[in-house]
Amino acid sequence: MSKTIHNVTHLTTAHPRHDTRIFHKMCASLASQGHEVSLVVADGRGHAEEGGISIHDVGKSKGRVDRIWRVTNSLYQRALSLNADLYHLHDPELMPIGLKLKRRGKRVIFDAHEDLPKQVLGKHYLSKPVRRMLACILARYEAYACKRFDGVIAATPFIREKFVHINRSTVDICNFPLLSELQSEENATQKTHSVCYVGGLTPSRGISELVTAVSLCRESLRLELCGRFEPSAYENEVRSLPGWSHVDAHGHVGREQVRQIMSRSLAGVVTLHPLVNYVDALPVKMFEYMSAGIPVIASEFPLWREIISKNDCGLLVNPLDAGAIAKAIDYLVKNPTEAERMGRNGRNAVETLYNWDHEEKKLLIFYETILQN
Numbered sequence: 001m002s003k004t005i006h007n008v009t010h011l012t013t014a015h016p017r018h019d020t021r022i023f024h025k026m027c028a029s030l031a032s033q034g035h036e037v038s039l040v041v042a043d044g045r046g047h048a049e050e051g052g053i054s055i056h057d058v059g060k061s062k063g064r065v066d067r068i069w070r071v072t073n074s075l076y077q078r079a080l081s082l083n084a085d086l087y088h089l090h091d092p093e094l095m096p097i098g099l100k101l102k103r104r105g106k107r108v109i110f111d112a113h114e115d116l117p118k119q120v121l122g123k124h125y126l127s128k129p130v131r132r133m134l135a136c137i138l139a140r141y142e143a144y145a146c147k148r149f150d151g152v153i154a155a156t157p158f159i160r161e162k163f164v165h166i167n168r169s170t171v172d173i174c175n176f177p178l179l180s181e182l183q184s185e186e187n188a189t190q191k192t193h194s195v196c197y198v199g200g201l202t203p204s205r206g207i208s209e210l211v212t213a214v215s216l217c218r219e220s221l222r223l224e225l226c227g228r229f230e231p232s233a234y235e236n237e238v239r240s241l242p243g244w245s246h247v248d249a250h251g252h253v254g255r256e257q258v259r260q261i262m263s264r265s266l267a268g269v270v271t272l273h274p275l276v277n278y279v280d281a282l283p284v285k286m287f288e289y290m291s292a293g294i295p296v297i298a299s300e301f302p303l304w305r306e307i308i309s310k311n312d313c314g315l316l317v318n319p320l321d322a323g324a325i326a327k328a329i330d331y332l333v334k335n336p337t338e339a340e341r342m343g344r345n346g347r348n349a350v351e352t353l354y355n356w357d358h359e360e361k362k363l364l365i366f367y368e369t370i371l372q373n
Helices: 020-032 062-081 091-105 114-119 127-148 158-164 207-216 235-237 242-248 255-264 284-291 302-311 322-336 336-352 356-372
Strands: 008-011 037-043 049-050 053-057 086-090 108-112 149-153 171-172 192-198 221-228 248-253 268-272 295-297 314-317
Touching: 008 020, 020 053, 020 171, 020 356, 037 062, 049 295, 053 268, 062 242, 086 356, 091 108, 091 127, 114 127, 114 242, 149 158, 149 356, 158 171, 171 356, 192 207, 192 242, 207 221, 207 235, 207 242, 207 322, 221 242, 221 255, 221 302, 235 322, 242 248, 268 284, 268 322, 284 295, 284 302, 284 336, 295 302, 295 322, 302 336, 314 322, 322 336
Parallel strands: 008 037, 008 086, 037 053, 086 108, 108 149, 149 171, 192 221, 192 268, 221 248, 268 295, 295 314
Antiparallel strands: 049 053
8 A cells, every 4th residue: 555645534433442344454454554543433431542543532422412413523623633644434424524524625435334225214113204204315415425525435245336326436345354353273072052143132133033043942052142232121022032041141242252152153143134224235243153164044135145055154044933043053953064064164255255355455455546546
């Protein structure tokens, strides 16, 4: 990468400072090239220097409204004080300050982690008319802002296809695993009778069906849940299910504990519901299971079927059918050699294609192009 990049600033109000995509991948990749990298966050944990990255904290928000107005303004003022060569936005709510930075002659890129209008359409607690109206408004504003930014990074090829018509300087940089992070030397004989789920614990991510499934399994096993319940009241609902007695709930865990849990699990589960914002997604947890060398039990979406079937690295199920999920779990428990073979295939696929090394190269080239322009 060109040494003209002296100061790069990443901005987020919604993500934690150690977010895997933002901190451990993007910021770390840039810092490893010798560039000055700052990350501005809003978590109330104070300033820090880690791994060559300067973390600036503008204070924790007191709620969504406070985050959008007061915290975002504080983040903008901090961003200006850093006087970066390039600003990298990670949240849709930061698009307005991205436009303000552009008016000051700054280079700005937007990172579309998800398809925002589709995400809104998947919020079933809103009425259909409200969802459609809100999605339409956001789509228009998103297009207005991103057309004026210097570039757009999309988390999947499908999201890229949308933005490339808005801003020609668009690239997909997938959230694939770091090759060395989750690799394990565990073999089939060292595995425990457990399956794991790592991620947000929400109704739409199939947690109720998964907990119910372990109560239907013919084989005795444990379900290791890693993540926070959202909303918090949902936890009481899940705890009332018969399968909860088979669950080990770890809450939010660090990356090393994630590695340990995956290494001892027979399989990893990612049975998200068939919502419009999920069916074309590339969930990082699916590729992390593959990276850890364990088979995947995944929703039978066409895109996921293409990945899982092509690489013969897991089983596909109807995510709304707890019985089907239980059947898949039982199959892998009864057939450890087959499970080990699928896990090995998944690891090989990650080493060959689905890894951060490939994505890092695209990121560095994209940055260089933006700064040269």
